[in-house]
Amino acid sequence: MSRLIVISNRVSAPKGQSGGSQGGLAVALAAALREYRGIWFGWSGGMTDHFTGHIDLQRHEGVTTATIDLEGQDVDEYYNGYANKTLWPLFHYRIDLAEYDRSFGSGYERVNERFAETVAPLIEPDDLVWVHDYHLIPLGQQLRQRGLKNRIGFFLHTPWPPARLLTALPFHQRLVRSMLAYDLIGFQTEEWLLSFRHYIEEELGGTVDPDGTVRVGDRTLRAAAFPIGVDYKDFADTAASQEAAEACATLQDSAELKKVIIGVDRLDYSKGIEERFNGYRRFLEENDNWRGNVTLLQIAPPSRGEVHAYEAIRERLDELSGRINGEFAHVDWVPIRYVNQGYGRAALAGFYRAADVALVTPLRDGMNLVAKEYVASQNPDDPGVLILSRFAGAAHQLREAIIINPYSKDELSDAIRSALEMPREERIRRWNALIESVKRDDVVAWRRDFVAALEGVKVAA
Ligand SMILES: O=P(O)(O)OC[C@H]1O[C@H](O[C@H]2O[C@H](CO)[C@@H](O)[C@H](O)[C@H]2O)[C@H](O)[C@@H](O)[C@@H]1O
Numbered sequence: 001m002s003r004l005i006v007i008s009n010r011v012s013a014p015k016g017q018s019g020g021s022q023g024g025l026a027v028a029l030a031a032a033l034r035e036y037r038g039i040w041f042g043w044s045g046g047m048t049d050h051f052t053g054h055i056d057l058q059r060h061e062g063v064t065t066a067t068i069d070l071e072g073q074d075v076d077e078y079y080n081g082y083a084n085k086t087l088w089p090l091f092h093y094r095i096d097l098a099e100y101d102r103s104f105g106s107g108y109e110r111v112n113e114r115f116a117e118t119v120a121p122l123i124e125p126d127d128l129v130w131v132h133d134y135h136l137i138p139l140g141q142q143l144r145q146r147g148l149k150n151r152i153g154f155f156l157h158t159p160w161p162p163a164r165l166l167t168a169l170p171f172h173q174r175l176v177r178s179m180l181a182y183d184l185i186g187f188q189t190e191e192w193l194l195s196f197r198h199y200i201e202e203e204l205g206g207t208v209d210p211d212g213t214v215r216v217g218d219r220t221l222r223a224a225a226f227p228i229g230v231d232y233k234d235f236a237d238t239a240a241s242q243e244a245a246e247a248c249a250t251l252q253d254s255a256e257l258k259k260v261i262i263g264v265d266r267l268d269y270s271k272g273i274e275e276r277f278n279g280y281r282r283f284l285e286e287n288d289n290w291r292g293n294v295t296l297l298q299i300a301p302p303s304r305g306e307v308h309a310y311e312a313i314r315e316r317l318d319e320l321s322g323r324i325n326g327e328f329a330h331v332d333w334v335p336i337r338y339v340n341q342g343y344g345r346a347a348l349a350g351f352y353r354a355a356d357v358a359l360v361t362p363l364r365d366g367m368n369l370v371a372k373e374y375v376a377s378q379n380p381d382d383p384g385v386l387i388l389s390r391f392a393g394a395a396h397q398l399r400e401a402i403i404i405n406p407y408s409k410d411e412l413s414d415a416i417r418s419a420l421e422m423p424r425e426e427r428i429r430r431w432n433a434l435i436e437s438v439k440r441d442d443v444v445a446w447r448r449d450f451v452a453a454l455e456g457v458k459v460a461a
């Protein structure tokens with residue numbers, strides 16, 4: 001069997017050192033790599049005065065990681081800059097927040113070159129190479145320029161924006177043309193694949209066949225949708241652990257007999273937390289019988305704090321949660337418990353199980369693993385209700401959730417009421433359909449399908 005070389009910006013910290021707030025990509029890849037011989041290469045998250053290319057090799061729980069430190073200027077221009085001030089907002093349809101700065105573009109290319117230079121010697125001729133996410137779009141091309149003939153695949157964890165939005169990016173053609181160096185490009189959903197196809201046809205004059213064959217000039221490759229899932233088995237085991245049971249009991253006891261609604265998100269403007277709070281406020285305004293009888297627990301560990309838009313959303317949420325609590329709270333009840341701390345998987349599994357309703361309402365999200373984790377953690381005899389944004393990739397699969405438009409306070413308010421008042425039979429019926437999808441399309445299936453498709457492509461000429 002070929003080895004698998006996974007390359008992503010972020011590499012999962014060894015267990016116990018992550019602070020419990022790692023994003024979905026890290027969680028999903030650790031699970032996938034546990035089954036494969038290979039290496040996971042990426043940025044350590046650490047900084048150095050001068051880039052040395054020194055690789056820190058470690059083995060934890062069956063996963064070999066190889067990480068490098070970056071210079072402070074690299075982190076500013078590549079991670080905070082091009083990745084998170086330019087591409088992230090643009091890919092999440094927030095053209096108003098996207099910043100274009102020449103130094104970001106050059107820092108992005110420099111770090112991609114550094115990744116290529118450092119990882120290329122670790123790659124053997126038969127290895128499959130799997131590059132992840134918007135931080136590393138040009139890496140495949142950089143590896144080809146260093147003579148690599150391996151099968152190289154790329155998976156985008158975020159949405160792919162409509163062609164009309166992407167053309168707002170200076171040098172967009174240069175970025176997308178660099179992707180043609182890959183043999184296989186994966187997206188979370190058919191919707192993002194369709195947007196990619198439009199770009200290929202309208203901007204590059206290429207074609208995409210119904211079977212996903214992409215042709216631009218003399219380059220032929222494949223593009224397809226591979227929806228990521230959770231490690232269902234591991235999550236179900238975690239949910240059954242003592243730690244999860246304790247977390248579940250802690251939340252239930254502290255809520256007394258009130259219903260609990262939960263939200264769990266990195267503190268990111270794309271997650272729609274502000275709109276969610278406003279929808280919840282509308283619900284409290286319209287349903288005074290529920291005041292004092294329901295609590296919203298919002299877990300939101302801070303993320304990308306050096307980027308202004310993230311500082312700004314944090315300030316707005318501090319203010320808004322305070323205002324709603326001030327408006328509705330009594331001496332013995334607060335409507336929102338807003339927590340800026342990250343939790344580990346076991347604690348989260350317990351909180352999910354204790355919650356009667358989950359609000360997963362991003363304004364735009366590649367997939368959203370929290371939605372799937374919530375479903376995986378429920379008690380089959382008395383499951384909670386998932387309220388899910390139509391703009392999350394997960395909504396393409398989790399169709400028996402209550403699907404809402406997260407921009408509409410009224411829809412949010414109505415959905416919260418329906419969820420809280422939903423009869424047990426309907427909750428069970430919906431959950432049975434949801435768990436079916438979460439089990440079937442888990443992270444193992446995602447990895448298996450992507451790797452099989454990569455193995456199946458003809459090697460680049
Ligand atoms: O590494 P960070 O900057 O702290 O951000 C965490 C991750 O966020 C994004 O996650 C995406 O991947 C998930 C799994 O496929 C998906 O469910 C979610 O919709 C995406 O937003 C980002 O794409 C990752 O690179 C980050 O590691």
Ligand SMILES: O=c1ccn([C@@H]2O[C@H](COP(=O)(O)OP(=O)(O)O)[C@@H](O)[C@H]2O)c(=O)[nH]1
Pocket residue numbers: 020021022023024025027264265266299301341342343344345348367368369370371373
């Ligand atoms: O306190 C927290 C909050 C979130 N997460 C995990 O972070 C991931 C978030 O992934 P998702 O796809 O929902 O969004 P992303 O943050 O990757 O955009 C999920 O696996 C969560 O369980 C966590 O471990 N601790």
